[in-house]
Amino acid sequence: MAQQSRVLPGFGLSLGFTLAYLSLIVLIPLSAVFIKSLGIGWDGFLDIISSQRIIKALQLSFSTALLAAFINVIFGLLLAWCLVRYRFPGKRLIDALVDLPFALPTAVAGIALTSLYAPTGWIGQYLESFFNLQIAYTPIGITLALIFIGIPFVVRTVQPVLADIETELEEAASALGANRLQIVCKVILPILFPALLTGFALAFARGVGEYGSVIFIAGNQPFKTEIAPLLIISRLEEYDYAGATTIAVVMLLISFAILLLINVVQAWASRRTGRSAR
DSSP states (O other), X not given: OOOOOOSSOOHHHHHHHHHHHHIIIIXXXXXXXXXXXXXXXXXXXXXXHTOHXXXXXXXXXXXXXXXXXXXXXXXXXXXXXXXXXXXXXXHHHHHHHTTHHHHSOHHXXXXXXXXXXXXTSTTHHHHHHHSOOXXXXXXXXXXXXXXXXXXXXXXXXXXXXXXXXXXXXXXXXXXXXXOHHXXXXXXXXXXXXXXXXXXXXXXXXXXXXXXXXXXXXXOOOTTTTOOHHHHHHHHHHTTOHHHHHHHHHHHHXXXXXXXXXXXXXXXXXXXXXXXXXX
């Protein structure tokens, strides 16, 4: 029997190109970061990461990124549901607007959000006058900026999976006596769960390292609204490469641990539902 021809090259050649590409683009740069940070010694590494200013910045970056990703999962699911399940005027326009944070320069997004929510901004002045609520230059403003840049990741991850769910499943569950809440919790959400986790992970990863859209609305007050990426940039401007790479290594390790946990949960959910996130 003649061997079936394949469009792509064999496994060995494909794997070689894959490993070479990953090494040049990902592994070698990350290895250089680790090597540079470890060059100062273990004592120097601990001295840098034990700084209260760095700890506060890391806490702020990760807490706001996690909160923004969680909010995006909720409202991204609602938005994807409306775009998939309903027809209404302006649907294509809204669908196109979802991708706007991808195309908009992050600095422009930060300036626009600051002009809106600053104490003298179009919206911020009324929030502060009537509700005594300040958005800009607070962690709330940082979270708002991360929600803005992270929402497309959730919508675009959930949308195709939701479109593939057959309405017959919901009709069958309804025929068997399930109410709307049971259909959502027992039929739809288990299928969407891996995709929701993927969107959450992507939004979180983007939010942790976000810089351009945050620095304008954050105010960058040490111990209050200073984010970790800003500290890295500050260290680089001071030619403190060891300090910058040390902060980067800590962010990488924490992000990797959280993303690994998300992937484990996602794999478990995919096995239960028999579907994989797209």
